[in-house]
Amino acid sequence: MVMAAADCTDLPLFPLSNVLFPGGTLRLRIFEPRYLDLVRECSREGRGFGVCLIIEGAEVGEPATPAAIGTIAHITDFYTLDQGLLGITAEGRNRFHVERTRVRDNGLVRGDIRAWDEERTIAVPAEFGLLPTILDRLLGQMNLPARHADRSCFDDASWVGFRMAELLPLAAGERQHLLEIVDPLQRLALLRDALPRFQRE
Structure with a gap:
């Protein structure tokens, strides 16, 4: 069972239409004032922000309702995009549970x-031994940075499960379910059972 690591912490939240997993990489285009404020706060205080799947609403406009389980993201890079927009890269760290939320005057959701x-x-048990092989092949085909991870990662059930969950063409709700699972072997079993859906005829 995954237990809470600390008492409640106040964190700005960034509801998205996709799921960020621990160890995953997130690239965002920042243009709304509330999220520019979020980036400034995180940079100034050296803190992360929470990424949650949107349960109701949209990424842009009125504040969306976030899922109760999300992932803490830490900004690792800044860059300028077309039309002078700010781009950031963030890395997924620990998962978290949202106890309560509130919306600031600028529309930023905090939790x-x-x-x-x-x-x-x-x-990774032998019964799931095909998953690291498939993951290695997918990372190579998609030319993703994780393909350079230490080979020991490919024998870590959590790492393999999280990487497979973000790469397979799953629905957002399925990804959220895989994020919320606290047993890495249960996650691998679900991913293994899902593989036949994506095999070519």
Whole structure:
């Protein structure tokens, strides 16, 4: 069971239409004032922000309703996009549970969150041995940075499960379910069972 790592912490939230997993990479185009404020705050204080799947609403406009389980993201890079917009790259860290939310005057959603501990490291059992091989092939085909990860990562059930969950063409709700699972072997079992859906005829 994943337990809360700390007492409630106040965190700005960034509801999105997709799911960020621990160890994953997120690239965002920032243009709304509320999210420019979020980036300034996180940069000034050296803190992360919470990424949650949108349950109701949209990424732009009125504040959206976030899922109760999300992932803390830490900004790792800034860059300028077309038309002078700000782009950021962030890395997923710990998952968290949102205890309560509130909306600031600028439309930014903030949450009182409890961070979860990292999942325990479990070797990938032989029954799931095909998953690291498929993951390695997918990372190579898509030319993703994770293909350069230490080979020991490919024997870590959590790492393999999170990477597979973000790469397979799953619905957002399925990804959210995989994020919320606290047993890495249960996550691998669901991913293994989902694979036949994506095999070519």
